[in-house]
Amino acid sequence: MRPLLTIRAGFYAVFRTLSRMYGPAIFISALPPLFSSLLALGGWIISGRVELDKYLYQLLGMSLLVMAQVALSEISWTLKGWIDDGLFDYLAASPAQPLSVFIGVFLAEALVFAGLSLVITAAVVGALKGPLFALSTLAAYALAFIGSLPLIGLGMALASLVLFTKEPGVVAMPIGAAMAVVGGVLYPTSILPPYLRYIAEALPMAAWADAVRGLALGLTLPIKELGALGGYALYILIGVLSFDAAGRVARRRGVA
Amino acid sequence: MRPAESRGAVGLLKEVEREWLRFSRASARLWQRALSGSLSYVLWLMAAILAIAWYGALREGLGRDMFWSFLAFVLYSEPLWAAADARSHLRLGITEQILAARGGLAPTLFPWLFVDSAMWSMMDSSVLFAVFTAIFGPPAAAQPLLLAAALALLYLFSLSMGVIGVYLFLSLENPWIAALLLQLVIPLSGGVVPPYALPESVARFLAYSPFQYVVAPLIYAGVGKWLLPPPFELAVGYAEAGAFAALALLADRIAVEKIKLKPS
Numbered sequence: 001m002r003p004l005l006t007i008r009a010g011f012y013a014v015f016r017t018l019s020r021m022y023g024p025a026i027f028i029s030a031l032p033p034l035f036s037s038l039l040a041l042g043g044w045i046i047s048g049r050v051e052l053d054k055y056l057y058q059l060l061g062m063s064l065l066v067m068a069q070v071a072l073s074e075i076s077w078t079l080k081g082w083i084d085d086g087l088f089d090y091l092a093a094s095p096a097q098p099l100s101v102f103i104g105v106f107l108a109e110a111l112v113f114a115g116l117s118l119v120i121t122a123a124v125v126g127a128l129k130g131p132l133f134a135l136s137t138l139a140a141y142a143l144a145f146i147g148s149l150p151l152i153g154l155g156m157a158l159a160s161l162v163l164f165t166k167e168p169g170v171v172a173m174p175i176g177a178a179m180a181v182v183g184g185v186l187y188p189t190s191i192l193p194p195y196l197r198y199i200a201e202a203l204p205m206a207a208w209a210d211a212v213r214g215l216a217l218g219l220t221l222p223i224k225e226l227g228a229l230g231g232y233a234l235y236i237l238i239g240v241l242s243f244d245a246a247g248r249v250a251r252r253r254g255v256a
Numbered sequence: 257m258r259p260a261e262s263r264g265a266v267g268l269l270k271e272v273e274r275e276w277l278r279f280s281r282a283s284a285r286l287w288q289r290a291l292s293g294s295l296s297y298v299l300w301l302m303a304a305i306l307a308i309a310w311y312g313a314l315r316e317g318l319g320r321d322m323f324w325s326f327l328a329f330v331l332y333s334e335p336l337w338a339a340a341d342a343r344s345h346l347r348l349g350i351t352e353q354i355l356a357a358r359g360g361l362a363p364t365l366f367p368w369l370f371v372d373s374a375m376w377s378m379m380d381s382s383v384l385f386a387v388f389t390a391i392f393g394p395p396a397a398a399q400p401l402l403l404a405a406a407l408a409l410l411y412l413f414s415l416s417m418g419v420i421g422v423y424l425f426l427s428l429e430n431p432w433i434a435a436l437l438l439q440l441v442i443p444l445s446g447g448v449v450p451p452y453a454l455p456e457s458v459a460r461f462l463a464y465s466p467f468q469y470v471v472a473p474l475i476y477a478g479v480g481k482w483l484l485p486p487p488f489e490l491a492v493g494y495a496e497a498g499a500f501a502a503l504a505l506l507a508d509r510i511a512v513e514k515i516k517l518k519p520s
Binding site: 039051054058173176181192 | 288289295297304307308454455458
């Protein structure tokens with residue numbers, strides 16, 4: 001089955017339900033500007049200074065964090081919904097590659113839940129730094145969608161646990177929160193203690209955020225970070241293999 | 257004689273024991289969710305604290321002190337979350353049964369919120385301690401005796417706020433916005449960001465906040481810096497917490513009369 005067709009099918013399966021969730025989508029889209037403003041306010045209270053560069057760093061980081069949460073946990077929640085509704089059997093029996101299906105799921109979820117916040121962020125960046133930066137931010141988000149494949153792989157690895165635990169949140173929630181701590185989206189990983197920096201380097205999030213930020217706020221094509229992201233493509237393989245193995249065990253046991 | 261009055265302190269302990277049994281019989285799946293939620297909560301808090309600290313607090317060596325701020329926040333907020341949770345149960349129709357069995361809601365609600373929030377707080381603060389230790393080193397209390405007094409004070413205030421919160425949430429269709437406001441406004445005006453970490457112009461206003469006397473002493477005792485002399489702060493704080501406990505009982509009386517007139 002052609003991957004693009006499968007991506008489209010996964011996208012459509014989720015998008016037709018999500019596109020009606022205007023309330024939650026607007027609420028989630030408002031979170032990055034709201035929380036980055038609160039952090040800047042907290043920073044002002046503590047330091048007595050308003051630092052625009054740090055505010056933009058965190059604004060951009062927050063919207064990337066929403067995308068990362070979608071990749072890491074929404075795949076699990078969607079899978080749980082499919083299992084509950086008895087639809088997983090169709091996915092298991094179809095010739096479609098799960099990776100393509102989940103890329104479609106991610107695109108739909110990210111578009112609905114992060115789309116508006118990406119536009120708001122680009123508008124704020126444009127207002128504060130100039131229209132060229134608004135355009136570079138939009139271009140950087142296009143890069144973010146492509147560069148999120150390792151995160152989708154990680155999300156698939158977590159989703160494979162759902163076939164056994166039936167509890168998507170138990171693993172996905174702490175991992176998603178840990179990404180906020182070591183993901184380099186709210187502050188540079190250089191302020192972390194060394195052993196947390198090692199964890200940050202082992203995960204794809206910080207390199208992904210660096211690449212997007214470099215293009216959006218620095219107008220530089222981040223070749224080095226893109227190269228690093230290539231290395232993190234290993235997570236795609238881990239995701240595919242673990243989901244495949246879990247799917248086979250689940251089918252044998254009759255769990256799914 | 258009303259049943260609640262006949263039991264006294266022993267009766268209250270039995271209520272706590274009964275609530276503990278209800279809580280401890282929760283399924284393994286619920287415990288998994290609780291642990292995962294607790295870990296996530298603390299990690300999000302850590303991300304927020306590091307994000308704010310990036311603006312300069314780390315340079316001033318405030319990192320480790322911030323443990324006490326977060327501990328105060330956790331201890332204050334858990335009874336309110338437990339109240340929001342209890343509200344869901346009460347709205348399902350058990351209010352009248354509790355009233356018929358106990359004659360009032362407060363004798364049940366205090367132990368209920370105490371057990372639920374104590375367990376969640378213990379889990380949250382353990383993970384908080386572990387995470388802070390990993391990043392900043394172990395936080396040691398500067399004044400342990402005062403800390404114990406401040407801990408009991410904050411908990412009495414938080415429980416009373418929890419009971420008041422239950423009645424407030426019961427009267428609202430969607431309690432989450434009210435819960436979020438209570439979660440933010442009282443700790444922020446109560447010195448959860450302590451005055452010595454604030455610019456002088458902002459810190460001046462904190463001295464006039466009544467919540468400063470109940471929320472902030474835990475932080476002051478942990479760090480060893482007080483805004484006013486500790487005996488004065490604690491005395492005012494305990495008087496205030498007592499007033500809030502009385503307000504909780506009054507809210508209970510009013511709510512019970514309302515429910516008797518118009519059952520849910």
